[in-house]
Amino acid sequence: MNKINLDKFLVGILVLILIGHYAGFLPSGLDQVLLIFFASFAVFPVLISAFQSLKNKKITIDLLASVALAVSIFNKAWASAAFISLMLASARVLATYAENKSRGAIKSLLKLKPAKTKVKRGDKIIEVSYAKIEAGDLVIVEMGERIPVDGIIVNGEALVDQSSLTGESIPVEKKAGSRVFNSTLNVSGSLVVKTEKTGKDTTFEKIIKLVEQSQKEKVGIQTMADKFASVYVVVIILAAIALFSFSRDLTLVLSVLLVTCADDIAVAVPMAFSTAIGLAAKRGIIVKGGAFLEGLTEVKTMIFDKTGTLTKGKMKTEEFNFFPDNQVAEKELISLAAGLDFFSNHPSAKAIVNYAKDRKIAVGRPDKFEEFSGKGSRALYGAREIICGRSSFLEEKGIEISPNDREKIIQAQAGGSSLVLVGYNGQLAGYFRLADEIRPEAKEALMDLKSLGVNKFVMLTGDNENVAKRVVGETGVETYHANLLPEDKLAYVKKYIGSKGKMAMVGDGVNDAASLTLADIGIAMGTIGADAAIEAADIALMKDNLNKIPEALRIGRLVKKVTKQNFWIWGAVNAGGLALVFF
Structure with a gap:
């Protein structure tokens, strides 16, 4: 018998026994035997939970419930012990129901996957079961069918509904070379998809697993319920000891513990957060735990990486300035x-490759290649050496930049463009001038976040001062730090941790993985298909849209409001119960 079935059994049998006890249906001997046996048996799940929490150095409501049960059993108040166990078992059943309901909208999509799908192997097109699709298979997806794998389109065009992953209902145009994902719907057209990932390795199923784990796992940020339990349980236990010392009336102490057991609030709070996590997931916002959702509402400082976050991250080469010497x-x-x-x-780098391809210039194939994170890269073509990167990197590699060339570089950067310098055989040979488009929703999203209580915005970038100034001028970010290496960004994140309120870091989830992990709340943008992003962040946005951050914050505020209402209602009911005990 699994845990949920055991709890359902306990609820059913305890209800029958208590009805029989108070209605007098059962013979007195059998009545007492059943009460003693099942009241004692039902204590174990509570004791185990309380012990595990103490082992993890946490005080939970189960500890108070354990004390109440111990007092009941010591006082031979078997009906009271059975009643406490009934409430706790009911709370566990309701909590499980809430978790299942919050995941239901996502899990229901799994039912829409075809039992079989068409696969092209060699010259034959055959039907195979979903479980038998392999990496490298060419999957044929007709209009109205769901794509069963993560992969690349090799033939065909279609509009694909990605709402199961991004929460965005507008279909996206896909063609040869586009990436498609498991569970998304082919609205129009026909596709041949080369399989890259299947089953549990696909983005969709990883998201489902993440949501399930997030509703079970405890995390580092302390929630309102955790703070309440750590204080409340200690206060009630001390009060119970004081009351017994004063009155020597164990029945009175038991009555107080029955009223103040707080098993109802123990289920109400997790239920609210579990439902909110499911709601957020439906909207393309994957939250790794209720504590992060609550913690987001306390963020006062938000740090943004520039490329791919405040900007689209799709660099375009505007021109190549060649030095003919x-x-x-x-x-x-x-x-x-x-x-x-x-x-x-x-x-x-991708922008430079595209620049060459657009001009029908063949892309070279170097004999040796090295990349230096945040600085640039170096390659050898036989005896010829090519170096690309920032000016400091070229100088580090022994390439001199003359005063005249430096003046040209400064003038080019003055307009807010990014430059990639090119060195050839120890000499500066030219530079590429690149630009990155700022996200159109960036300024609106930051204003929205400010209205929700975030009062400090910081941008970190490896680009030069002029590029940084252009971006902050158009987005409304107040503070920026430019010309940073990856390790410099991490140092700034550490600097802002511990400031007033919590600090959130928003990045692309791959290059910023260390910073996302270090921040109080790590938020990864546009992580559809990015396994590293889903792993690194506390909150993963499946759509490249900054407006999803204030949307997540509003969901957090709503669940926090509901939780506070639960506490007020619980407090009023308990006050009434204590009044009945004493008066």
Whole structure:
């Protein structure tokens, strides 16, 4: 018998025994035997829970319930012990019901997956069960069917509804080369998808697992309920001891403990947060635990990474400025630089590769490649050396920048553009000028967050001062730190931890993984398909939209308001109960 079935059994049998006891249906001998046996048996789940909490150095309501049960049994008040056990078992059943209900909207999507799907293997198209799809299979998805895997489209075009992951109901246009995800719906068109991930490895099923774990796991931030329990339980136990010392009336002490047991609030608070987590997940906001949802409402400082967060992270090369004093032609230099950047995942590197491809310039293939995080990269083509990156990196590698060239660089940066300098065989050979589009909703989202109580915004970037000034000027961020290496960003995050209120870090979830983990609340943007982002962040936004952050904060505020109402109602009921005990 599993835990939930045991609790249901206890609720049913204790209700029958208590009805029989108070209505007088049972013979007195059998009545006492049943009360003693089941009241004693029902104590164990509570004692185990209280012991595990104390082992983890936490005080919970179960500790107070254990004391009340111990007093009942010591006083041979078997009906009282049975009644306390009934309330606690009912609370556990209701909590499980709430968790299942909050996950139901997500889990129901699993039922929409086809039992079988069409797969192209060789020249044949066959039907296979979902469980038998393998990485590399070509899956055929017709209009109206759900995509059963994570993969890349190799043929076809379609509109795909990704609301099961992002919460966004507007279908997204997909074509050859686009990435698609398990559980999303092909609204129109026909697709052939090359399978990359199946089953439990897909983004969708990882999200379901994350939501399930978040509703069970305790986390580092202390919630309102945790604070309440740690104080309330100690106060009631001390008060019970004092009352017994004064009155020597164990029945009176037991009556007080019965009223103040707080088993109802023990289920009401988790139920509220569990439901809120399920609601947030439906809207594309994955929260790893109720404590993070509550903690978000206490954030006063919010730090943003620039690229991919306040900006779209889709760098575009505006121009290439060539210095003709080198032993290399302009097109050849672009080819060599693109070949170097082909192996980098940095947005600026991809922009340079696209710049070469758009101009029909072949992308080179270097013999050796090295990347230096936050600085740049280096490649060898036989005896020729190419270095791309920031000016300090090129100088570090022994490339001199003349006063005249430095003046050109300063002038180019003055407009707020990012520059990637190119060195060829020890000499500065030119630079790419890049721009990154600011998210259109950024300013609105920050104003919304300010109205919700976030009073300090900070931007961290590896770009130069002029780029940073342009972004903060258009978004409303008050403070920025530019020209940072990854380790510098981490140092600034540490600096802001401990300031008034909690601190949240918003990043892309991959490059900022360490900072997201260190912050009080780590928020990863646009993590659809990004396993590292889901793992690193406390809150993962499945859609690239900053407005999802104030939406999450509002959900947190709502559940906090409901929780406070629960405490007020519980307090009023307990006050009435204590009045009846003493008067």
